[in-house]
Amino acid sequence: MSDLLRPSSVPRVLSIAGSDPSGGAGIQADLKSIAANGGYGMAVLTALTAQNTRGVRAVHVPPASFLRAQLDALSDDIEIDAVKIGMLANAEVIHTVLAWLTAVHPPIVVIDPVMVATSGDRLLDADAEDALRLLFGRAHLITPNLLELGVLARREIADWRDALTAAAALADETDAAVLVKGGHLPGEEAPDALVEPGSIVHEFDGVRIATRNTHGTGCSLSSALATRRAQGDDWPTAVAASRAWLRESLREGEGLDVGSGHGPVSHFAGLWRRGGVVTAPASEDIVGEWWERIAGIRAEIDALPFIRALADGTLAEQPFLFYLGQDALYLREYARVLAEAARLAPTSEEQAFWAHSAHGAIVGELELHASWLSPGTGVGTSTFAAHAEPATTAYLDHLRSVAFGGDYAELVAAILPCFWLYTDLGRRLRAGHFGAYARDPEHPYASWLATYADPAFEEANDRAIGYVASTAAGVDADARARMFRAFEVSARHEREFFAAPVEERTSR
Structure with a gap:
């Protein structure tokens, strides 16, 4: 494989060919x-045709100088990984294209020699055929059908074995x-063969696909081959992959109902x-969509007596301690869930983040809980002395x-x-969304409210x-x-x- 190939990136492939306004052949088929x-297609027009699925009505060939201007405009600006010529x-x-190839030296050149019409009529005069033979000196792959191979061999092709001999x-x-393409062979088989210099032959068998949707198959196959080769495939692999794709596309052609x-x-x-x-x-679209879809849940959380009383300082100590006791139980199990996320994470960066979050839930947040639930003794059995209430159990389950x-x-969506x-919630509490008193250092739960707006936690959230x-x-x-469903269910559990703390204390 050429050192110029870039198999890890999208190959930039140029088609030099005529047009087909019906979209089935020519540059239109090449670009598709x-x-x-898997490539990025570009096209330079050699001819304009008036045609449809029934045949060609007229051909207009722009000046060769304009063809060269198109080619130069591309190669002056864009690194071309492969060229397909139709x-x-x-x-x-032909001489104009040859001169450009000689000047630019694209790393891959595939030539589909359009020389013979389906009717058997020759499309090129003798001078053009001689020029095309010169162009083959710049090719890495040539893709004739059997009629074109006969013209190039200067004799009629007798059968498939003879075709392989002529190709060699x-x-x-x-x-x-x-x-060598066997589509014009009689019978139920439609083989192809890749013949490399030195009579190295790779044959590809295939049963003929019964369809009238065969317009542009040669254009399409040669363009696929140029693209696959530019992705890093060797020629036999490129042929196998391109044939598989084309046969799939042939089977589905009638479904288009074109012409x-x-x-x-x-x-x-x-x-x-x-x-x-x-x-x-996009990621940013998902962020906005998911946040909006739980707007109702967020509004319900804002209206909860616990949140309102926490903000205005009227929350009694017992409901607050009830909340802390349940949260301690939650955090202990939540840390295990975070650790599982770290184990499943596809990248080391994500693995480290979730593992660090699990550590923070235990070392940082639980120590803060312990300062209220078990002061003086730190995190221990008494920190987790509360009985798990239904809302806590349901969330953890x-x-x-x-x-x-x-x-x-x-x-991770559920987390x-x-x-x-x-x-x-912490950002809006600190901003006075629920009243200015939540920002007062004399607030009874000031130390707790400060944790809601911790910059480190905000960074972790982002x-x-x-x-x-x-x-x-x-x-x-x-x-x-499924991800959003897990996210939404967790949001509902957050609300509950x-x-x-207020509902459970009131019901007792």
Whole structure:
């Protein structure tokens, strides 16, 4: 493989060919093929045609000087990883392309020699055919059909074995690989063969696909090959992958219902079926959408007597201690859930973050709880002396079921409300959203309220949101829906957890 190839990036592939306004062949098919096989397509026009699925009505060839201007405009600005060459109308056009190739030296050149019409009529005059042979000296792969191979061999091709012999001679003559296409063979089989210089032959069998949607198959295949090779495949691997894609596209062509003649293949049928056409949301879109979708839950939390009394300083000590006791029980198990997220994390960065959060829940937050629940003794048995109330049990059961029965994506979504809702609440408490007294150093719970707006916790919240949103953006729609469900259920449990101190104390 050439050192110039960049298999880790999207290959930039140029099609030099004629147009087909019906979209099935020419540069229109090339661009679809390049995109379907993972490349970025570009196109330089050699000819304009008036055609449809029934045939070509007229051809207009722009001046060769304009062709060279198109080519120079691209190569002056863009590094081209591969070139596919299709319809070249005359000798002047061919010499123009040859001069550009000689000047630029693209690392991959695939030539699909458009020389013979389906009817058998020759499309190039003798001068153009001679010029095309010169162009083959710049090719790495040539992809003739059997009729074109016969023209290049200067004799009629008798059968498949004879085609392989002719291809071997052409490969040795040009020092380029030759892909022999057996689509014009009679019978139920439609084999292809890659013949490399030195008579190295790779054959690819295949049963003929019964379809009228064969328009542009040669254009599409050669463009796929250029793209696959530019991605780093060797030629045999590129042929196998391109054939598999094209055969899939052939099978689906009739579903397009385009034209009354030989219709096009369906270049994106496999991608549509496997990936759909629904646009995946960006991370920032997910953040805004999820936050808005739990707006009702957030409003209900804001209205809870516990939150209002905590903010204005009228909350009695017993409900506050009740809340702390339940929160201590919650944090002990929540730390285990965070540790499971660290174990499942796909990157070392995420692993470290969730592990650090688990450590913080135990060392930082529980020590603060202990200062109220078990002062003087620190975190110990008395810190966890409370009996788990229904809201606490239900919340932890949800987290544990996701942690040990779901996957990483669902788990971090379920974890997120504990970060996000607490941070948002603390930010607004400190900003006086619930009344100015929440900001007063003389507030009875001033030390506790200060923890809600801890800058370190706010930074951790931002990172948690980022990890969850990027995970959600990278999964399919079904997985994203499961993530939101886990997130929403946790948000509802947060509401019930905040409601419990007053509701439970009042019911007794």
